[in-house]
Amino acid sequence: MIEDIVVDPAVGALRPDFAVLTFEVRGLRNGPSDDASRAWLAEAAEKATESGDPRIEAWREAYRAFGAKPQRTRPSVDALIRRMPLPEINRAVDAYNAVSVRHGLPIGGEDLARYQGPARLVRASGDEPFEVIEKGEPAIDHPEPGEVVWRDDLGVTCRRWNWRQCVRTRITEETVDAFFLLERLEPMSLRELRDAGDELVALLEDVTPGIRVTSRLVGPA
Template sequence: MLAAIWVDEAVRTLRPDFAVLAITAEGLVNGPSDTLSNDWLHRAGARAAESDTHVLAWREAYRAFGAKPQRTRSSVDALIRRADRLPVINRVVDAYNAVSVEYALPIGGEDLDAYQGPARLVRARGDEPFETVAGGEPAVEHPDAGEVVWRDDSGVTCRRWNWRQGVRTRITESTVNALFLLERLEPYPLERLHDAGDDLAARLRTISPDVRIRARLIEATAAGLRTADDAG
Protein backbone atom coordinates (compact mmCIF):
# COMPACT_ATOMS: atom_id res chain seq x y z
CA MET A 1 0.00 0.00 0.00
CA LEU A 2 2.68 2.54 0.95
CA ALA A 3 4.50 2.31 -2.37
CA ALA A 4 1.27 2.94 -4.29
CA ILE A 5 0.18 6.14 -2.52
CA TRP A 6 0.46 9.22 -4.73
CA VAL A 7 -0.27 12.94 -4.86
CA ASP A 8 -1.69 14.40 -8.05
CA GLU A 9 0.19 17.09 -9.95
CA ALA A 10 -2.78 19.46 -9.57
CA VAL A 11 -2.39 19.34 -5.79
CA ARG A 12 1.36 19.86 -6.04
CA THR A 13 0.75 22.92 -8.18
CA LEU A 14 -1.71 24.28 -5.62
CA ARG A 15 0.66 23.76 -2.68
CA PRO A 16 4.21 22.77 -3.70
CA ASP A 17 5.20 22.90 -0.02
CA PHE A 18 2.93 19.95 0.82
CA ALA A 19 4.37 16.74 2.24
CA VAL A 20 2.69 13.71 3.76
CA LEU A 21 4.23 11.10 6.02
CA ALA A 22 2.24 7.91 5.36
CA ILE A 23 2.45 5.24 8.05
CA THR A 24 0.99 1.74 8.00
CA ALA A 25 0.41 -0.19 11.21
CA GLU A 26 -0.37 -3.88 10.80
CA GLY A 27 -1.42 -6.19 13.61
CA LEU A 28 -3.15 -3.63 15.82
CA VAL A 29 -5.17 -4.74 18.83
CA ASN A 30 -7.56 -1.85 19.26
CA GLY A 31 -10.26 -1.43 21.85
CA PRO A 32 -12.37 1.10 23.77
CA SER A 33 -10.77 4.25 25.12
CA ASP A 34 -9.05 3.64 28.44
CA THR A 35 -7.22 5.52 31.16
CA LEU A 36 -4.04 5.75 29.10
CA SER A 37 -5.66 7.09 25.93
CA ASN A 38 -7.74 9.53 27.97
CA ASP A 39 -4.56 10.78 29.60
CA TRP A 40 -2.96 11.29 26.18
CA LEU A 41 -5.92 13.44 25.13
CA HIS A 42 -5.90 15.42 28.37
CA ARG A 43 -2.18 16.22 28.12
CA ALA A 44 -2.52 17.14 24.44
CA GLY A 45 -5.41 19.49 25.13
CA ALA A 46 -3.43 21.26 27.84
CA ARG A 47 -0.63 21.99 25.35
CA ALA A 48 -2.76 23.14 22.42
CA ALA A 49 -2.15 26.54 20.81
CA GLU A 50 -4.82 27.92 18.44
CA SER A 51 -2.42 30.48 16.95
CA ASP A 52 0.11 27.90 15.74
CA THR A 53 1.55 28.96 12.37
CA HIS A 54 0.82 25.54 10.90
CA VAL A 55 -2.88 25.89 11.66
CA LEU A 56 -2.82 29.26 9.91
CA ALA A 57 -1.07 27.73 6.89
CA TRP A 58 -3.88 25.19 6.55
CA ARG A 59 -6.47 27.95 6.62
CA GLU A 60 -4.71 29.53 3.64
CA ALA A 61 -4.59 26.19 1.84
CA TYR A 62 -8.33 25.76 2.27
CA ARG A 63 -8.99 29.20 0.82
CA ALA A 64 -6.82 28.30 -2.18
CA PHE A 65 -9.25 25.62 -3.37
CA GLY A 66 -12.41 27.55 -2.51
CA ALA A 67 -13.25 26.24 0.97
CA LYS A 68 -14.11 28.60 3.80
CA PRO A 69 -11.90 27.65 6.76
CA GLN A 70 -14.30 29.28 9.24
CA ARG A 71 -17.00 26.82 8.14
CA THR A 72 -14.98 23.73 7.18
CA ARG A 73 -11.84 23.69 9.27
CA SER A 74 -8.84 21.43 8.81
CA SER A 75 -8.87 18.47 11.16
CA VAL A 76 -6.18 19.91 13.44
CA ASP A 77 -7.88 23.31 13.51
CA ALA A 78 -11.14 21.69 14.60
CA LEU A 79 -9.43 19.55 17.25
CA ILE A 80 -7.47 22.42 18.74
CA ARG A 81 -10.64 24.48 19.04
CA ARG A 82 -12.01 21.61 21.17
CA ALA A 83 -8.81 21.18 23.19
CA ASP A 84 -10.64 21.26 26.52
CA ARG A 85 -13.10 18.54 25.41
CA LEU A 86 -11.32 16.37 22.87
CA PRO A 87 -13.51 13.51 21.59
CA VAL A 88 -12.97 10.05 23.07
CA ILE A 89 -13.36 7.43 20.33
CA ASN A 90 -11.14 4.35 20.80
CA ARG A 91 -7.52 3.71 21.76
CA VAL A 92 -6.03 4.07 18.27
CA VAL A 93 -8.07 7.13 17.30
CA ASP A 94 -7.34 8.73 20.67
CA ALA A 95 -3.63 8.12 20.08
CA TYR A 96 -3.47 9.86 16.71
CA ASN A 97 -5.77 12.69 17.79
CA ALA A 98 -3.51 13.36 20.77
CA VAL A 99 -0.43 13.46 18.52
CA SER A 100 -2.29 15.70 16.07
CA VAL A 101 -3.06 18.27 18.76
CA GLU A 102 0.36 18.12 20.46
CA TYR A 103 2.19 18.62 17.16
CA ALA A 104 -0.39 20.95 15.53
CA LEU A 105 -0.47 18.53 12.60
CA PRO A 106 -3.42 17.15 10.61
CA ILE A 107 -3.49 13.36 10.93
CA GLY A 108 -5.95 11.02 9.27
CA GLY A 109 -6.43 7.43 10.35
CA GLU A 110 -7.96 4.86 8.00
CA ASP A 111 -8.82 1.16 8.14
CA LEU A 112 -6.43 -0.27 5.59
CA ASP A 113 -8.54 -3.38 4.98
CA ALA A 114 -11.47 -1.22 3.83
CA TYR A 115 -9.44 0.36 1.01
CA GLN A 116 -10.08 -0.48 -2.61
CA GLY A 117 -6.87 0.31 -4.48
CA PRO A 118 -4.25 2.87 -3.43
CA ALA A 119 -4.82 6.09 -1.53
CA ARG A 120 -4.23 9.22 -3.58
CA LEU A 121 -4.64 12.95 -3.05
CA VAL A 122 -6.38 14.63 -6.00
CA ARG A 123 -8.59 17.53 -7.00
CA ALA A 124 -12.10 16.16 -7.34
CA ARG A 125 -14.20 16.06 -10.50
CA GLY A 126 -17.30 16.49 -8.34
CA ASP A 127 -19.08 13.20 -9.07
CA GLU A 128 -17.08 10.92 -6.75
CA PRO A 129 -19.13 9.20 -3.99
CA PHE A 130 -18.42 10.02 -0.35
CA GLU A 131 -20.08 7.78 2.23
CA THR A 132 -21.13 9.66 5.35
CA VAL A 133 -23.96 10.03 7.85
CA ALA A 134 -26.63 12.72 7.65
CA GLY A 135 -29.42 13.03 10.17
CA GLY A 136 -28.31 9.79 11.78
CA GLU A 137 -28.76 7.84 8.54
CA PRO A 138 -26.22 6.58 5.96
CA ALA A 139 -25.84 9.02 3.08
CA VAL A 140 -23.76 9.53 -0.04
CA GLU A 141 -22.46 13.01 -0.81
CA HIS A 142 -20.20 14.36 -3.54
CA PRO A 143 -17.28 16.79 -3.26
CA ASP A 144 -17.22 20.12 -5.03
CA ALA A 145 -15.39 20.21 -8.35
CA GLY A 146 -11.79 21.18 -7.69
CA GLU A 147 -11.96 20.24 -4.01
CA VAL A 148 -8.82 18.53 -2.67
CA VAL A 149 -9.74 15.01 -1.53
CA TRP A 150 -8.17 11.74 -0.52
CA ARG A 151 -9.70 8.84 -2.42
CA ASP A 152 -9.33 5.23 -3.51
CA ASP A 153 -10.86 3.25 -6.38
CA SER A 154 -14.31 3.25 -4.74
CA GLY A 155 -14.60 6.94 -3.95
CA VAL A 156 -13.62 9.71 -1.57
CA THR A 157 -12.19 8.69 1.79
CA CYS A 158 -11.65 12.22 3.17
CA ARG A 159 -13.15 15.49 1.93
CA ARG A 160 -11.53 18.93 1.76
CA TRP A 161 -8.01 17.60 2.22
CA ASN A 162 -8.40 16.59 5.87
CA TRP A 163 -11.75 18.05 6.93
CA ARG A 164 -14.04 15.04 7.21
CA GLN A 165 -13.28 11.32 6.92
CA GLY A 166 -15.75 8.90 5.37
CA VAL A 167 -17.59 6.12 7.15
CA ARG A 168 -16.33 3.29 4.94
CA THR A 169 -12.67 3.51 5.96
CA ARG A 170 -12.85 4.89 9.48
CA ILE A 171 -10.92 3.18 12.28
CA THR A 172 -13.10 1.17 14.65
CA GLU A 173 -12.39 -1.01 17.67
CA SER A 174 -12.12 -4.01 15.33
CA THR A 175 -9.52 -2.41 13.02
CA VAL A 176 -6.40 -4.56 12.69
CA ASN A 177 -4.46 -2.81 9.92
CA ALA A 178 -4.40 0.97 9.62
CA LEU A 179 -3.06 3.77 7.45
CA PHE A 180 -2.15 7.13 8.97
CA LEU A 181 -1.58 10.28 6.91
CA LEU A 182 0.41 13.05 8.62
CA GLU A 183 0.18 16.18 6.47
CA ARG A 184 2.52 19.14 6.47
CA LEU A 185 2.76 22.59 4.86
CA GLU A 186 5.53 25.15 5.23
CA PRO A 187 6.80 26.52 7.55
CA TYR A 188 6.35 23.22 9.43
CA PRO A 189 9.78 21.53 9.73
CA LEU A 190 10.15 18.08 8.18
CA GLU A 191 12.11 17.04 11.26
CA ARG A 192 9.08 17.78 13.42
CA LEU A 193 6.89 15.82 11.00
CA HIS A 194 9.13 12.79 11.52
CA ASP A 195 9.10 13.38 15.29
CA ALA A 196 5.30 13.25 15.22
CA GLY A 197 5.45 10.02 13.25
CA ASP A 198 7.85 8.50 15.76
CA ASP A 199 5.61 9.59 18.63
CA LEU A 200 2.56 8.03 16.98
CA ALA A 201 4.47 4.80 16.34
CA ALA A 202 5.52 4.66 20.00
CA ARG A 203 1.92 5.04 21.17
CA LEU A 204 0.70 2.39 18.76
CA ARG A 205 3.37 0.02 20.11
CA THR A 206 2.15 0.76 23.62
CA ILE A 207 -1.36 -0.23 22.55
CA SER A 208 -0.18 -3.19 20.45
CA PRO A 209 3.39 -4.32 21.25
CA ASP A 210 3.57 -6.64 18.21
CA VAL A 211 2.36 -4.08 15.66
CA ARG A 212 4.39 -3.84 12.44
CA ILE A 213 4.99 -0.24 11.36
CA ARG A 214 6.34 1.18 8.12
CA ALA A 215 6.56 4.79 6.94
CA ARG A 216 6.99 6.66 3.69
CA LEU A 217 7.51 10.39 3.18
CA ILE A 218 5.98 11.82 0.02
CA GLU A 219 7.27 15.33 -0.53
CA ALA A 220 6.27 17.74 -3.27
CA THR A 221 9.26 19.57 -4.75
CA ALA A 222 9.85 21.91 -7.65
CA ALA A 223 11.05 18.94 -9.69
CA GLY A 224 8.11 16.70 -8.84
CA LEU A 225 7.44 14.24 -6.05
CA ARG A 226 10.24 12.91 -3.91
CA THR A 227 9.72 9.88 -1.72
CA ALA A 228 11.64 8.17 1.05
CA ASP A 229 10.81 4.90 2.74
CA ASP A 230 11.52 3.90 6.30
CA ALA A 231 10.75 0.71 8.17
CA GLY A 232 9.87 0.94 11.83
Protein backbone atom coordinates in the same frame (compact mmCIF):
# COMPACT_ATOMS: atom_id res chain seq x y z
CA MET B 1 -0.19 -0.13 0.31
CA ILE B 2 1.86 2.94 1.21
CA GLU B 3 4.12 2.35 -1.78
CA ASP B 4 1.14 3.24 -3.99
CA ILE B 5 0.17 6.56 -2.35
CA VAL B 6 0.08 9.37 -4.92
CA VAL B 7 -0.13 13.16 -4.59
CA ASP B 8 -1.48 14.54 -7.85
CA PRO B 9 0.59 17.32 -9.48
CA ALA B 10 -2.51 19.54 -9.44
CA VAL B 11 -2.40 19.44 -5.64
CA GLY B 12 1.34 20.04 -5.60
CA ALA B 13 0.79 23.13 -7.73
CA LEU B 14 -1.45 24.55 -4.98
CA ARG B 15 1.08 23.90 -2.22
CA PRO B 16 4.55 22.83 -3.41
CA ASP B 17 5.57 22.59 0.26
CA PHE B 18 3.07 19.81 1.00
CA ALA B 19 4.45 16.53 2.32
CA VAL B 20 2.74 13.52 3.86
CA LEU B 21 4.38 11.00 6.15
CA THR B 22 2.56 7.67 5.94
CA PHE B 23 2.65 4.68 8.25
CA GLU B 24 1.26 1.25 7.46
CA VAL B 25 0.53 -0.55 10.72
CA ARG B 26 -0.40 -4.21 10.84
CA GLY B 27 -1.48 -6.37 13.75
CA LEU B 28 -3.32 -3.75 15.82
CA ARG B 29 -5.47 -4.87 18.70
CA ASN B 30 -7.53 -1.72 19.02
CA GLY B 31 -10.20 -1.16 21.62
CA PRO B 32 -12.34 1.45 23.34
CA SER B 33 -10.80 4.48 25.00
CA ASP B 34 -9.25 3.61 28.34
CA ASP B 35 -7.36 5.30 31.16
CA ALA B 36 -4.13 5.32 29.13
CA SER B 37 -5.64 6.94 26.04
CA ARG B 38 -7.56 9.43 28.19
CA ALA B 39 -4.25 10.43 29.73
CA TRP B 40 -2.79 10.98 26.24
CA LEU B 41 -5.69 13.25 25.36
CA ALA B 42 -5.52 15.19 28.62
CA GLU B 43 -1.77 15.79 28.30
CA ALA B 44 -2.16 16.81 24.66
CA ALA B 45 -4.90 19.28 25.57
CA GLU B 46 -2.56 20.94 28.06
CA LYS B 47 0.18 21.24 25.42
CA ALA B 48 -2.04 21.90 22.40
CA THR B 49 -0.91 24.20 19.62
CA GLU B 50 -2.57 27.62 19.74
CA SER B 51 -5.20 28.37 17.09
CA GLY B 52 -3.18 31.34 15.83
CA ASP B 53 -0.02 29.30 15.33
CA PRO B 54 1.55 29.75 11.84
CA ARG B 55 1.31 25.98 11.25
CA ILE B 56 -2.47 26.18 11.63
CA GLU B 57 -2.73 29.34 9.52
CA ALA B 58 -0.85 27.57 6.72
CA TRP B 59 -3.71 25.08 6.49
CA ARG B 60 -6.31 27.83 6.40
CA GLU B 61 -4.40 29.36 3.49
CA ALA B 62 -4.32 26.00 1.74
CA TYR B 63 -8.09 25.68 2.09
CA ARG B 64 -8.62 29.12 0.63
CA ALA B 65 -6.42 28.16 -2.32
CA PHE B 66 -9.00 25.63 -3.56
CA GLY B 67 -12.04 27.73 -2.67
CA ALA B 68 -12.97 26.40 0.78
CA LYS B 69 -13.84 28.69 3.68
CA PRO B 70 -11.75 27.55 6.67
CA GLN B 71 -14.00 29.37 9.15
CA ARG B 72 -16.90 27.20 7.96
CA THR B 73 -15.17 23.86 7.30
CA ARG B 74 -12.03 23.89 9.38
CA PRO B 75 -8.86 21.88 8.80
CA SER B 76 -9.02 18.86 11.08
CA VAL B 77 -6.33 20.03 13.51
CA ASP B 78 -7.95 23.47 13.80
CA ALA B 79 -11.29 21.86 14.61
CA LEU B 80 -9.71 19.58 17.22
CA ILE B 81 -7.90 22.43 18.96
CA ARG B 82 -11.20 24.27 19.31
CA ARG B 83 -12.91 21.16 20.70
CA MET B 84 -11.72 20.76 24.27
CA PRO B 85 -11.76 18.40 26.05
CA LEU B 86 -10.64 16.21 23.18
CA PRO B 87 -13.20 13.56 22.20
CA GLU B 88 -12.71 9.93 23.18
CA ILE B 89 -13.13 7.68 20.11
CA ASN B 90 -11.00 4.55 20.48
CA ARG B 91 -7.39 3.90 21.46
CA ALA B 92 -5.85 4.24 17.98
CA VAL B 93 -7.83 7.37 17.10
CA ASP B 94 -7.13 8.89 20.52
CA ALA B 95 -3.42 8.32 19.84
CA TYR B 96 -3.35 10.23 16.56
CA ASN B 97 -5.63 13.01 17.81
CA ALA B 98 -3.27 13.58 20.75
CA VAL B 99 -0.25 13.83 18.45
CA SER B 100 -2.19 16.06 16.05
CA VAL B 101 -3.02 18.82 18.53
CA ARG B 102 0.38 18.68 20.21
CA HIS B 103 2.23 19.21 16.94
CA GLY B 104 -0.30 21.32 15.04
CA LEU B 105 -0.64 19.05 12.03
CA PRO B 106 -3.58 17.13 10.53
CA ILE B 107 -3.46 13.35 10.98
CA GLY B 108 -5.85 10.83 9.46
CA GLY B 109 -6.26 7.10 9.92
CA GLU B 110 -7.77 4.54 7.55
CA ASP B 111 -8.79 0.89 7.94
CA LEU B 112 -6.81 -1.05 5.33
CA ALA B 113 -9.43 -3.81 5.14
CA ARG B 114 -12.01 -1.27 3.98
CA TYR B 115 -9.75 0.58 1.57
CA GLN B 116 -9.82 -0.31 -2.13
CA GLY B 117 -6.79 0.43 -4.28
CA PRO B 118 -4.15 3.10 -3.77
CA ALA B 119 -4.70 6.30 -1.79
CA ARG B 120 -4.63 9.39 -4.02
CA LEU B 121 -4.71 13.07 -3.08
CA VAL B 122 -6.40 14.80 -6.04
CA ARG B 123 -8.55 17.71 -7.17
CA ALA B 124 -12.10 16.35 -7.33
CA SER B 125 -14.22 16.28 -10.46
CA GLY B 126 -17.33 16.64 -8.30
CA ASP B 127 -19.10 13.37 -9.09
CA GLU B 128 -17.13 11.10 -6.74
CA PRO B 129 -19.24 9.40 -4.03
CA PHE B 130 -18.59 10.29 -0.40
CA GLU B 131 -20.28 8.05 2.18
CA VAL B 132 -21.71 9.82 5.24
CA ILE B 133 -24.37 9.44 7.92
CA GLU B 134 -27.16 12.01 7.79
CA LYS B 135 -29.94 12.03 10.35
CA GLY B 136 -28.84 8.58 11.45
CA GLU B 137 -29.05 7.04 8.00
CA PRO B 138 -26.38 6.18 5.39
CA ALA B 139 -26.20 8.74 2.59
CA ILE B 140 -24.02 9.68 -0.36
CA ASP B 141 -22.56 13.16 -0.69
CA HIS B 142 -20.21 14.59 -3.32
CA PRO B 143 -17.26 17.00 -3.20
CA GLU B 144 -17.24 20.27 -5.07
CA PRO B 145 -15.34 20.40 -8.38
CA GLY B 146 -11.73 21.33 -7.72
CA GLU B 147 -11.88 20.42 -4.05
CA VAL B 148 -8.78 18.68 -2.70
CA VAL B 149 -9.75 15.18 -1.56
CA TRP B 150 -8.23 11.86 -0.59
CA ARG B 151 -9.79 8.99 -2.51
CA ASP B 152 -9.50 5.30 -3.34
CA ASP B 153 -11.07 3.20 -6.11
CA LEU B 154 -14.55 3.40 -4.56
CA GLY B 155 -14.76 7.11 -3.89
CA VAL B 156 -13.70 9.95 -1.64
CA THR B 157 -12.27 8.90 1.73
CA CYS B 158 -11.66 12.40 3.11
CA ARG B 159 -13.07 15.71 1.87
CA ARG B 160 -11.39 19.12 1.78
CA TRP B 161 -7.92 17.68 2.27
CA ASN B 162 -8.48 16.63 5.89
CA TRP B 163 -11.80 18.15 6.96
CA ARG B 164 -14.15 15.15 7.11
CA GLN B 165 -13.58 11.41 6.72
CA CYS B 166 -16.02 9.02 5.09
CA VAL B 167 -17.80 6.39 7.18
CA ARG B 168 -16.53 3.43 5.16
CA THR B 169 -12.80 3.58 5.93
CA ARG B 170 -12.67 5.04 9.42
CA ILE B 171 -10.74 3.22 12.14
CA THR B 172 -12.97 1.32 14.56
CA GLU B 173 -12.37 -0.87 17.59
CA GLU B 174 -12.28 -3.85 15.23
CA THR B 175 -9.53 -2.44 12.97
CA VAL B 176 -6.50 -4.74 12.71
CA ASP B 177 -4.52 -3.23 9.81
CA ALA B 178 -4.44 0.53 9.24
CA PHE B 179 -2.52 3.33 7.65
CA PHE B 180 -1.97 6.82 8.98
CA LEU B 181 -1.39 10.08 7.10
CA LEU B 182 0.51 12.92 8.78
CA GLU B 183 0.18 16.02 6.57
CA ARG B 184 2.67 18.87 6.63
CA LEU B 185 2.92 22.38 5.23
CA GLU B 186 5.62 24.94 5.90
CA PRO B 187 6.59 26.38 8.34
CA MET B 188 6.56 22.91 9.90
CA SER B 189 9.92 21.27 9.23
CA LEU B 190 10.32 17.75 7.93
CA ARG B 191 12.23 17.01 11.13
CA GLU B 192 9.23 17.95 13.25
CA LEU B 193 7.00 15.89 10.95
CA ARG B 194 9.19 12.84 11.58
CA ASP B 195 9.24 13.55 15.32
CA ALA B 196 5.42 13.58 15.33
CA GLY B 197 5.46 10.29 13.45
CA ASP B 198 7.80 8.75 16.00
CA GLU B 199 5.44 9.83 18.80
CA LEU B 200 2.46 8.30 17.02
CA VAL B 201 4.24 4.97 16.51
CA ALA B 202 5.24 4.92 20.18
CA LEU B 203 1.62 5.37 21.26
CA LEU B 204 0.40 2.72 18.82
CA GLU B 205 3.01 0.34 20.24
CA ASP B 206 1.42 0.99 23.64
CA VAL B 207 -1.91 0.01 22.11
CA THR B 208 -0.39 -3.17 20.67
CA PRO B 209 3.18 -4.24 21.42
CA GLY B 210 4.71 -6.00 18.43
CA ILE B 211 2.86 -4.18 15.64
CA ARG B 212 4.54 -4.22 12.23
CA VAL B 213 5.19 -0.71 10.95
CA THR B 214 6.47 0.57 7.61
CA SER B 215 6.70 4.24 6.65
CA ARG B 216 7.16 6.48 3.63
CA LEU B 217 7.51 10.21 3.07
CA VAL B 218 5.80 11.61 -0.04
CA GLY B 219 6.78 15.12 -1.20
CA PRO B 220 7.35 17.96 -1.11
CA ALA B 221 6.82 18.55 -4.80
